[in-house]
Amino acid sequence: MNRIALLEDHERMAALVSRALAAAGIETDVYHSISQATVGLEQIRYPALVVDRNLPDGDGLELVRKLRARRIDTPCLMLTARDALHDRISGLEAGADDYLPKPFSMEELVARVRALMRRAPQQQSLAPQHGDLRIDPVEGRMISGAESISLSPAELQLMLVLVRAAGATVRRTALEAAAWGIAEPVTPNALDVALHRLRRKLGGIDSRLQIANQRGLGYALKEHDAAA
Incomplete structure (x- = not known):
């Protein structure tokens, strides 16, 4: 499956990310809230997730925690304006696989998404x-x-x-x-x-x-x- 889930409430950012991924041959299903994404993720098993932290109904990291608690180990890249080391560590501890602070280059995001999609879910680990x-x-x-x-x-x-x-x-x-x-x-x-x-x-x-x-x-x- 060459389609990923993107959880991003900022419409312009979601459009930019989707366009960059589409140019690389990766389609996206865009969700604008945790509740909306939860419904979608119950129906579709994506090869990778791209999740923003600051969302209208909470921290995107909470969605990742819930997925990991349910033993859903889909690779996840967190997008956030928080770039302190302790924020990155908290993301990893919650189950995220990669962490990309804003602002970022679209080329870098595409490369990281591709890397996540190459790896089977069972290979993911908090201690890689x-x-x-x-x-x-x-x-x-x-x-x-x-x-x-x-x-x-x-x-x-x-x-x-x-x-x-x-x-x-x-x-x-x-x-x-x-x-x-x-x-x-x-x-x-x-x-x-x-x-x-x-x-x-x-x-x-x-x-x-x-x-x-x-x-x-x-x-x-x-x-x-x-x-x-």
């Missing part, structure tokens, strides 16, 4: 894992076997995106947006410095994975002997 690597977003730690290491807020966001991509390539702009947000000014080498630290930390916990540079495309987690 790929290969021998697991990320604990609540504690801000990266774990491999019996070894673990703490991550800075930016490093945590980078690893969440890379692990959830499950070996797929993530564009540089997508990683920068995940780590620092769209509105935050980022120095040209900020991502390179952060990735360098993460490579050292991966080695420090003896992970078989490394962050490989897919030249001209982006970055991906690969086994040491399979890296490009």
Whole structure:
């Protein structure tokens, strides 16, 4: 199914998001309230949800909590003007799979929706894992076997995106947006410095994975002997 659910009460924003997704071959069913979306989600099993937090009848995060309580594990991307780290963590704890603060680029949103749609629902996790690597977003730690290491807020966001991509390539702009947000000014080498630290930390916990540079495309987690 190449149709997702979009929960957004702002008509102009909903139209812009729908148009961007349609250009990428992804159709949308737009819901303007939690109550309206609840009815729709009872009838249709979507491959992904895009949910705004500030809605006329409550916080979109409450809908996600209800879905997870019913063991409905459809991948969910939260859209919100709240970009503080604790807001992102609260979203992850409630069951969201990704978090995109406003303002955002439509290209970035489409890329994240595509990534969610590629993953089977049973692969979703509050502590995402790929290969021998697991990320604990609540504690801000990266774990491999019996070894673990703490991550800075930016490093945590980078690893969440890379692990959830499950070996797929993530564009540089997508990683920068995940780590620092769209509105935050980022120095040209900020991502390179952060990735360098993460490579050292991966080695420090003896992970078989490394962050490989897919030249001209982006970055991906690969086994040491399979890296490009």
